[in-house]
Amino acid sequence: MAPSPDKVTPLRPRRPCPECGKPSARETYPFCSERCKNIDLNRWLSGSYVLPGAEEESGSDDAPPPERE
Numbered sequence: 764m765a766p767s768p769d770k771v772t773p774l775r776p777r778r779p780c781p782e783c784g785k786p787s788a789r790e791t792y793p794f795c796s797e798r799c800k801n802i803d804l805n806r807w808l809s810g811s812y813v814l815p816g817a818e819e820e821s822g823s824d825d826a827p828p829p830e831r832e
């Protein structure tokens with residue numbers, strides 16, 4: 764029995780980007796791009812790291828405290 768030529772085994776099944784479903788890139792694996800990587804990262808951070816309502820923007824903290832009279 765000869766093996767059917769239709770049967771092609773992929774070397775490595777590409778895992779789709781968990782954010783948009785596109786084929787993942789090597790540099791940003793398992794995501795397709797830096798953008799999706801950041802999206803997932805921010806979601807993860809905001810979900811289990813930052814408390815709701817405690818969002819701080821860097822930059823405003825650089826302002827010197829108001830002087831007391």
Ligand SMILES: [Zn+2]
Nearest residue numbers: 780783795799
């Ligand atoms: Zn993506």
